[in-house]
Amino acid sequence: MQLGTRWAAGAEPPARLSPEFVAQVRAIEADLPPNEEGVAQWTLTWLEGRPVAELDTGVIVSVDHAGAVVVHHDDEDEFG
Structure with missing residues (x-):
């Protein structure tokens, strides 16, 4: 695993992310309560690239x- 970066919800995500990835990030941010935007933080890592x-x-x-x-x-079992 490789550590990437952190950024605030609502801020510009790292340019290296695909448009599809950023669209999902933006969709999640759109559902955040107003008091979380700019406060909640994203942590980006890279796993197997x-x-x-x-x-x-x-x-x-x-x-x-x-x-x-x-x-x-994070409390869901991603492997089903």
Whole structure:
């Protein structure tokens, strides 16, 4: 795993992320309560060359082995 960066919800995400990935990040941010925007932080890491962004609220946006952008919560079993 490689550490990437952190940024505030509502701020510009790192340019290296795909448009599809950023669209999912923006969709999640759109559902945040107004008092969380700019306060909640995303943490970006890279796992096997694929981005994984976790919001302080526990929402995770990642790219699966097939290249699809997926969203889940840290208390969900992502392996089904």
